[in-house]
Amino acid sequence: MTTRRIDFSRFSSIKIGPVVEVAVLQKGDLPPEGHFLIGHANNLLVGPHPPPLCMLGKDFDDCRIEGERLVIGAATPTGKILSFCKKHDIGGFEFVAKLPGTLGGMLAMNAGVKRYETYNDLLTVTTERGVFEVSRIPHGYRFAKLPGVAFEAAFRLRRGFDGALADALLKLRANQPKAPSAGSFFKNPPDDYAGRLIEAVGLKGHRLGNMAWSDMHANFLVNLGGGTFEEAMALAELAKKRVWEAFGIVLEPEVKIVQA
Structure with a gap:
């Protein structure tokens, strides 16, 4: 190592x-x-x-076809997955267009766009503990509990890449800010949108130091240049507090906060 x-x-x-x-x-x-x-x-x-x-x-950056399965290494970038699927006319991954990251991150949070999610065609995940069928992995909206570190995953091979669908899903990202961010900060509550709630409590565009809730999409916490962890966390806590006070809804982070 x-x-x-x-x-x-x-x-x-x-x-x-x-x-x-x-x-x-x-x-x-x-x-x-x-x-x-x-x-x-x-x-x-x-x-x-x-x-x-x-x-x-x-070693974990790889895409290959094995019989009726598409096998992808967990370190494979989403752009490479999309290119491989286009080249080999494989459907099911159109939603990864402009989705940042790697397959590992997609597996860890069941990443997706609308009803198109990572776990839709997932068959197995290989970790240091062995091979696990999807039925053994608890998962849901932007959530998964992987049994260890994902090394690779196998998906149902679906023929027919849908370019029109890829373009349509890509347009859904047109309202996302270009400034550095970690994507959607909070998960959408059931039957509502975190961005709507943050905007409703007056925080869209609200700035603290060099961090701000984007004035383009209220659920994106953006770095305006030199932003700090403390500023980001203060804004996140402010949004949680105001939304709870106004609507009685607890916002749950979609972003992983990594701090000892």
Whole structure:
């Protein structure tokens, strides 16, 4: 096992975090105990003092067809998955267009757009503990409880890439801000939208230091340049407090907050 020195203020999508040594796993390595898996840090907010961290190396960046299954390594970027599916006329992954990150992150949170989700065609996930059928993995809306560190996953092979669907789903992202963020910060409550609730309590565009709730989409916490973990957490807590007071709804983070 090797290590990689990562500056999360440059590496993470929200551009916040310290410089730390991260363990890099290759084929045959076991995940070190007590380490948090970071993926490509697209859905993470890393604090100044995170727990020990690890990530998957290039050995886990792979797409291949095995009979009637599509097998994808957990370190495979979403852009590569989309390109592979286009090239081989495979349906089911049109929703990953412009979705940042890797398959591992998609599996960890059941990433998706509308009704198109990672677990829809999932068959098995391979971790350091073995191969698990999807029926054995608790999952739901933007949630999954993986039995260990995902190394790769197998999906039902569906022929027919739908370019029109990919374009339509891509347009749904047109209202997302371009400034650095970790994507949607809170999960949508049942039958409602976190962005609507945050806007309703007057926080759309609200700024604290160099962090703000985007004036383009209220559920995106954006870094305006030099934003800090403390500023981000203060804004998140303010949104939770105001939404609870106004609507009696508890907002749950979709972003993973990584702090010891």
